[in-house]
Amino acid sequence: MTGATNGGPVGQVVRRAGDGFEQRYGGPPAGVWAAPGRVNLIGEHTDYNDGFVLPFALPHRTVVAASTAADDSWTVWSEQSGEQIVISAADVARPGAVDGWGGYVAGVIWALREAGFAVPAARLAIASDVPLGAGLSSSAALEAAVLTALVDLGGIGTDRLPVDQRPVLAQRAENGYVGVPSGIMDQSASIRCRAGHALFLDCRSLQVEQIPFDLATAGLAILVVDSQAPHRHVSGEYAARRATCEQAAAVLGVPALRDVPVDALPAALNRLPDDTMRRRVRHIVTENQRVLDTVALLHTGRVREIGPLLTASHASMRDDFEITVPEVDVAVGAALGAGAYGARMTGGGFGGCVLALVDADAAGQVAAAVDKAYADNGFTAPVCFTALPCAGAERIH
Ligand code: ADP
Ligand code: MG
Numbered sequence: 001m002t003g004a005t006n007g008g009p010v011g012q013v014v015r016r017a018g019d020g021f022e023q024r025y026g027g028p029p030a031g032v033w034a035a036p037g038r039v040n041l042i043g044e045h046t047d048y049n050d051g052f053v054l055p056f057a058l059p060h061r062t063v064v065a066a067s068t069a070a071d072d073s074w075t076v077w078s079e080q081s082g083e084q085i086v087i088s089a090a091d092v093a094r095p096g097a098v099d100g101w102g103g104y105v106a107g108v109i110w111a112l113r114e115a116g117f118a119v120p121a122a123r124l125a126i127a128s129d130v131p132l133g134a135g136l137s138s139s140a141a142l143e144a145a146v147l148t149a150l151v152d153l154g155g156i157g158t159d160r161l162p163v164d165q166r167p168v169l170a171q172r173a174e175n176g177y178v179g180v181p182s183g184i185m186d187q188s189a190s191i192r193c194r195a196g197h198a199l200f201l202d203c204r205s206l207q208v209e210q211i212p213f214d215l216a217t218a219g220l221a222i223l224v225v226d227s228q229a230p231h232r233h234v235s236g237e238y239a240a241r242r243a244t245c246e247q248a249a250a251v252l253g254v255p256a257l258r259d260v261p262v263d264a265l266p267a268a269l270n271r272l273p274d275d276t277m278r279r280r281v282r283h284i285v286t287e288n289q290r291v292l293d294t295v296a297l298l299h300t301g302r303v304r305e306i307g308p309l310l311t312a313s314h315a316s317m318r319d320d321f322e323i324t325v326p327e328v329d330v331a332v333g334a335a336l337g338a339g340a341y342g343a344r345m346t347g348g349g350f351g352g353c354v355l356a357l358v359d360a361d362a363a364g365q366v367a368a369a370v371d372k373a374y375a376d377n378g379f380t381a382p383v384c385f386t387a388l389p390c391a392g393a394e395r396i397h
Contacts, residue, residue: 013063013127014396016079021065021125024077024084029065029125031152035128035144035393036061037137038189039224039355040346041198042313043215043291045321047183049245049284050204050256054289055185056213056389057193058224062128062141063396064149069144071123076105079127095177107177108146111169117161120154131383134226135352139178140186148191148393162344166191166393168206193392200295204383211298213389218303221360223335225370226383229351231328237350241321242352244280248272248346251378257281262289283321287313307342307357317393323349327379331370332356360386 015031021029036057043053069075074092077084078101087106092113098106107123112119124146130138146171151161161169170187174180184203193199198213215221249256252268257374260268265285272278290309297305314332318324328345335343335356343356358366367384374382 007221013061014125017063017065017125018397020077020079020127021067021123023123025067025075025123027336028068029123030067031149031395032063032065032338032397033145033149033152033393033395034061034063035141035148035190036193036390037141038186038193039136039222039353039387040185040189041222041355042310042344043287044313044317044344044346045241045245045323045348046258046287046291047185047203047282048242049249049288050097050258051288052258052283052295053201053203054198054211054291054294055189055193055201056198056387057189057195057392058130058136058387059390060128060130060136060141061390062126062130062138062145064124064126066122066124066149066153068153069123072121074105074109074122074124075176076102076124077086077126080132093142096179101142103178104173105146107173108143108150110177110258111172112147112150114172115161115169117151117156118154119150122150122153124149133231135347136224136226137190138184139174139180139182140190143173144187144190144393147173148395152395163191164206164208176286189392191357191393196389197390198298198389200291204256205274209295211295212301213298213303214301215303215388216360218301219360220303220341221358221361221363221386221388223340223356223358223366224346224385225331225335225354225356225367226385227325227327227331227351227354228380228382229325232325234348237323238348239380241280241323243262244277245284248277248281251277257284258288260285262286279320279322281314286316290316304357307340310342310344310355310357311336317345317349321349325349325351325361326377327374327382328352328354330373330377330379331382334367334370335375336361338366340366
């Protein structure tokens with residue numbers, strides 16, 4: 001098991017981005033920026049139902065070392081991909097023109113230009129320790145780090161582009177340029193999270209509230225288990241869940257399932273035509289309430305008591321929303337069996353990660369129990385690490 005902390009692996013990523021810049025471009029960068037990956041503490045599939053989510057930023061970050069350039073293009077090297085690419089102004093003007101990872105970078109430039117900002121030509125070197133495609137939001141970390149770097153290099157500043165308007169631009173890069181229909185949570189988390197806090201986000205109003213989530217003082221930690229399970233049928237199943245939720249809202253005559261309060265749930269369920277739809281709706285409505293209940297407990301410092309809400313969220317995703325897979329169910333069961341206060345899959349499902357609320361000094365023992373359960377079931381060994389809530393996107397040098 002690993003713990004990523006400032007000065008540890010994160011410091012190494014900063015160095016690798018800076019060294020990569022010097023090697024590629026023959027001089028030091030004008031600045032270095034970083035943006036984190038995230039886990040969602042609770043609130044799954046609630047985002048596109050106009051509901052509530054509660055992510056926090058990981059210590060894992062994507063780091064961009066960058067300088068402006070004299071020409072009209074963007075040269076970008078990523079350590080992860082091992083490639084250096086050149087994005088032209090013509091590429092930026094045409095969504096989808098750059099595919100693969102470069103599309104996220106081109107998309108950010110495109111979204112900034114669409115919003116009326118002049119983006120300076122630049123050279124960028126990128127390093128990251130956010131695992132790619134594990135559900136920890138490496139794509140938003142990449143977008144947020146590039147956006148923050150380009151905004152600073154262009155002298156755009158928080159007066160012209162306030163921080164609260166940046167997540168929507170990063171999301172546009174992903175939706176409008178890359179073509180991935182993701183919600184607003186990941187970019188909001190990567191840009192707006194604060195150390196020691198979880199970010200309570202209302203996905204309808206886009207209002208956020210910083211919720212104290214001081215695990216360290218409580219002697220607690222979040223253990224993250226990357227299940228290593230191959231993602232199966234993700235986009236098709238995601239689209240199906242989304243469509244069912246929209247149909248249910250139409251049957252119920254509400255703009256979104258967010259508008260069904262938990263005490264109106266029994267009556268709402270009676271009006272729905274089939275059992276699958278009833279279970280999908282029950283997940284969304286109860287999950288929104290669990291986010292609100294979690295926020296209320298954290299407001300009064302009762303961190304340990306959120307455990308049962310996490311575990312109830314998992315049961316709801318497994319039984320009602322049907323988005324879990326055996327690897328994540330086994331990880332949750334093993335973590336609870338080894339003394340975790342609560343555990344749930346986090347992220348869209350069909351693979352990805354599990355988080356467990358544990359005593360900080362018991363994290364190794366809980367991780368060992370998960371390892372053993374995976375071995376007993378013949379699964380690929382998971383990757384476990386502990387995480388405390390860290391800062392959002394920022395300039396480092
Ligand atoms: P997640 O956001 O959960 O990690 P996604 O599928 O949304 O998964 O995004 C993963 C993709 O983001 C990668 O396949 C790659 O194209 C891109 N990406 C993210 N970080 C980097 C990076 N540091 N270098 C190159 N590509 C990256
Ligand atoms: Mg992503």
